[in-house]
Amino acid sequence: MKVESLPGCARLSLRELFGLIVAVLREIFDESAYERFLDRSRLESSPNAYAIFRQENEQAKSRRPRCC
Amino acid sequence: MPKILRVLFWIAVSLLGALALATIALHRGEQINALWLVVAAVATYAVGYRFYSSFISAKVLALDPLRATPAERLDNGRDFMPTNKWVVFGHHFAAIAGPGPLVGPVLAAQFGYLPGTLWIIAGAVLGGCVQDFVILLFSVRRDGKSLTEMAKSEIGRVGGIVAYVAVLSIIVILLGATALIVVNALKSSPWGTFTIAMTIPIAVLMGVYLRRIRPGKVLETSVLGFVLVVAAIFGGQWVSETPSWAAIFTLTAPTLAILIIIYGFAASSLPVWLLLAPRDYLSTFVKLGTISLLAVGIVALRPSLHMPPLTRFADGTGPVFAGTIFPFAFITIACGAVSGFHSLISSGTTPKLIRREPETRMVGYGGMMAESMVAIMAMIAASVLQPGVYFAVNSPAGIVGQAPEAAATTISSWGFPVTAAQMASLAHAVGEQTLYNRTGGAPAFAVGMAQIFSNTLGGEAVMALWYHFAIMFEALFILTIIDAGTRVGRFMLQDALGHIWKPLGRTSWYPSILFTSAVIVAAWGNFLWQGIKDPLGGINSLWPLFGICNQLLATVALCVATAIIVKMGRVRYVLVTLVPLCWLVAVTFTASWHKVLDPNPRIGFLAHARQLAAAGANPRLIFNDRLDAAVTGVLVVMVAMILIESAFECVRVISGQKSAATKEAPFVMTRLAMEEQA
Numbered sequence: 001m002k003v004e005s006l007p008g009c010a011r012l013s014l015r016e017l018f019g020l021i022v023a024v025l026r027e028i029f030d031e032s033a034y035e036r037f038l039d040r041s042r043l044e045s046s047p048n049a050y051a052i053f054r055q056e057n058e059q060a061k062s063r064r065p066r067c068c
Numbered sequence: 069m070p071k072i073l074r075v076l077f078w079i080a081v082s083l084l085g086a087l088a089l090a091t092i093a094l095h096r097g098e099q100i101n102a103l104w105l106v107v108a109a110v111a112t113y114a115v116g117y118r119f120y121s122s123f124i125s126a127k128v129l130a131l132d133p134l135r136a137t138p139a140e141r142l143d144n145g146r147d148f149m150p151t152n153k154w155v156v157f158g159h160h161f162a163a164i165a166g167p168g169p170l171v172g173p174v175l176a177a178q179f180g181y182l183p184g185t186l187w188i189i190a191g192a193v194l195g196g197c198v199q200d201f202v203i204l205l206f207s208v209r210r211d212g213k214s215l216t217e218m219a220k221s222e223i224g225r226v227g228g229i230v231a232y233v234a235v236l237s238i239i240v241i242l243l244g245a246t247a248l249i250v251v252n253a254l255k256s257s258p259w260g261t262f263t264i265a266m267t268i269p270i271a272v273l274m275g276v277y278l279r280r281i282r283p284g285k286v287l288e289t290s291v292l293g294f295v296l297v298v299a300a301i302f303g304g305q306w307v308s309e310t311p312s313w314a315a316i317f318t319l320t321a322p323t324l325a326i327l328i329i330i331y332g333f334a335a336s337s338l339p340v341w342l343l344l345a346p347r348d349y350l351s352t353f354v355k356l357g358t359i360s361l362l363a364v365g366i367v368a369l370r371p372s373l374h375m376p377p378l379t380r381f382a383d384g385t386g387p388v389f390a391g392t393i394f395p396f397a398f399i400t401i402a403c404g405a406v407s408g409f410h411s412l413i414s415s416g417t418t419p420k421l422i423r424r425e426p427e428t429r430m431v432g433y434g435g436m437m438a439e440s441m442v443a444i445m446a447m448i449a450a451s452v453l454q455p456g457v458y459f460a461v462n463s464p465a466g467i468v469g470q471a472p473e474a475a476a477t478t479i480s481s482w483g484f485p486v487t488a489a490q491m492a493s494l495a496h497a498v499g500e501q502t503l504y505n506r507t508g509g510a511p512a513f514a515v516g517m518a519q520i521f522s523n524t525l526g527g528e529a530v531m532a533l534w535y536h537f538a539i540m541f542e543a544l545f546i547l548t549i550i551d552a553g554t555r556v557g558r559f560m561l562q563d564a565l566g567h568i569w570k571p572l573g574r575t576s577w578y579p580s581i582l583f584t585s586a587v588i589v590a591a592w593g594n595f596l597w598q599g600i601k602d603p604l605g606g607i608n609s610l611w612p613l614f615g616i617c618n619q620l621l622a623t624v625a626l627c628v629a630t631a632i633i634v635k636m637g638r639v640r641y642v643l644v645t646l647v648p649l650c651w652l653v654a655v656t657f658t659a660s661w662h663k664v665l666d667p668n669p670r671i672g673f674l675a676h677a678r679q680l681a682a683a684g685a686n687p688r689l690i691f692n693d694r695l696d697a698a699v700t701g702v703l704v705v706m707v708a709m710i711l712i713e714s715a716f717e718c719v720r721v722i723s724g725q726k727s728a729a730t731k732e733a734p735f736v737m738t739r740l741a742m743e744e745q746a
Contacts, residue, residue, distance in 0.1 A: 024158035027151070028356075029286040029349055040145050050283035054345065059575070060147060061345075062555045064417055065235075066548070067409045068168035068242045068402075068618065 085111025244595025404443025408621025456486025
């Protein structure tokens with residue numbers, strides 16, 4: 001699911017609301033980031049592709065502060 | 069909706085909020101329902117969001133829907149990327165919600181539920197939400213610059229250095245204080261310790277599953293991990309009831325502290341993503357789920373608050389931490405009302421995802437409102453406990469004594485009846501040997517949460533499971549912050565040391581990694597060790613120190629925001645940030661003065677050091693107090709410097725001695741608006 005294509009305003013149907021919640025969770029849990037990585041690097045999902053994705057993301061993620 | 073209906077709707081919401089606030093403020097002698105707190109908060113947040121944030125958006129910040137954000141201009145599909153506002157909201161909330169809004173209100177409940185609740189609501193609407201919102205927008209307009217970079221470019225070099233030191237200090241003290249909370253929650257608790265220990269093999273299993281079997285399926289893996297953690301909670305019960313296993317997992321506070329210090333060092337210096345990344349996902353999953361569950365539990369059950377609105381400890385003699393309501397309630401509750409740490413998130417990942425400027429309102433202001441609601445739920449969880457139980461759990465042995473009978477007698481003499489038998493029965497019900505002297509807030513929160521949950525699902529028979537679920541949730545959450553925080557601190561130190569000697573700045577050079585990890589771990593490990601050796605329970609010293617640091621960071625953030633508003637030529641609206649800034653200066657400087665110089669040894673670090681010296685105590689304890697005093701003093705002096713520098717900068721701009729030029733990125737028309745219209 002493309003996050004950018006989601007409706008961003010009120011008056012959501014239940015289905016859209018569910019889709020939105022799933023999209024939020026997929027973003028928080030990096031599933032969407034992995035999909036974007038696969039698109040960008042034209043790779044199929046595989047243990048190797050995931051290992052490359054993790055390496056690429058590790059540095060950026062490690063620097064993100066998390067609040068108290 | 070017709071205008072007249074809208075007006076009537078908002079009048080009704082305002083009146084409902086006023087009624088709820090009046091009820092919680094004026095009700096005396098009778099218990100009130102927790103729902104009054106929820107209604108007061110929700111109605112005030114709704115009015116604040118609809119009117120105050122709208123005013124700030126239109127008049128102060130002049131949000132421009134046509135201005136391209138860095139997410140659009142610098143889109144690289146990784147850091148910078150236009151993202152749906154609800155997704156950014158979820159991301160932002162997951163980053164700002166930590167143990168702070170859960171622990172702070174529980175500790176502040178010693179004053180009664182009223183001071184903390186009013187501060188959470190008013191502080192969030194007028195201070196915390198404003199800070200998060202304006203810093204987010206200013207970072208968006210500066211290509212996602214960090215608070216430190218903005219302080220440097222808008223105020224001067226001193227601003228940048230102070231922001232850097234404040235950030236590093238707060239990280240170190242936060243890690244020490246939160247590690248102490250975990251130690252106090254797990255000491256002598258084989259059930260809790262086993263459950264948390266099991267999260268390590270569970271996370272490794274998740275890592276293998278995620279990497280080898282179902283690459284990238286993080287949600288699915290997190291659900292699997294959650295099921296295993298719940299199984300570990302049941303396993304913990306068996307462990308605690310089996311003497312040979314219970315002996316292995318019954319650990320003292322120093323042992324737990326050493327294990328956590330080793331864990332922090334390993335997490336920062338070893339390539340252990342197989343453990344850390346899945347644990348991080350699991351922690352986020354459990355955090356979001358538990359907060360939602362708690363909200364549902366409170367609304368469904370509508371428990372009564374047993375804590376009075378105000379207790380006798382408003383006079384500053386509280387056993388949980390010493391000090392009067394002003395300023396101590398306001399530094400004890402930081403996250404949930406105003407948290408400087410949020411300005412790091414608002415000027416970190418979030419501004420790089422914002423698609424359109426107007427969305428900063430919902431993400432920045434709205435995200436903090438959601439965090440504040442979590443703090444209200446924590447206040448409710450603490451206040452549903454019988455006050456005698458609350459004080460028995462949260463009071464250190466140094467105040468109430470070690471023996472159960474003596475502690476119960478002392479607490480009852482304060483007017484909060486509790487008996488040793490009642491505490492023994494409660495400890496048995498939650499599967500613990502004792503609940504006395506569990507300072508730090510986490511166990512009290514867990515008992516309150518277990519009471520709410522067990523009344524909703526399962527009854528008293530499953531109270532122990534709910535209690536250990538809550539402890540697991542908090543400990544997992546905090547350990548994730550410890551490993552992430554140690555790494556962030558290590559990177560910051562490497563960045564700074566790189567200016568002195570280049571190789572130390574190389575984040576992939578192993579000697580530098582080991583050295584900087586050791587420095588950061590030693591720094592927070594020292595505070596942790598100090599906490600477990602402190603006869604007053606540690607939290608009495610560490611949590612106020614953390615609160616002061618956090619609010620000083622908020623002072624820096626609001627200073628930066630005020631200077632930018634002045635430079636934008638909007639001096640007439642400067643009160644929006646200047647009022648919370650003045651309040652925080654008053655709070656933090658007064659609290660710092662008390663913590664350093666107050667003659668009461670329970671409050672002032674130096675007075676306590678003198679008392680210990682007179683009693684011939686361990687020199688290490690005396691050094692700890694002096695160190696705390698020095699840290700507080702240095703931070704206050706540095707923040708005073710940034711205040712003076714930004715005040716001069718503002719005066720120069722207002723008086724026309726300096727041109728009112730901000731360092732915003734040049735205006736570029738957005739393409740997204742046109743694409744949406746097409």
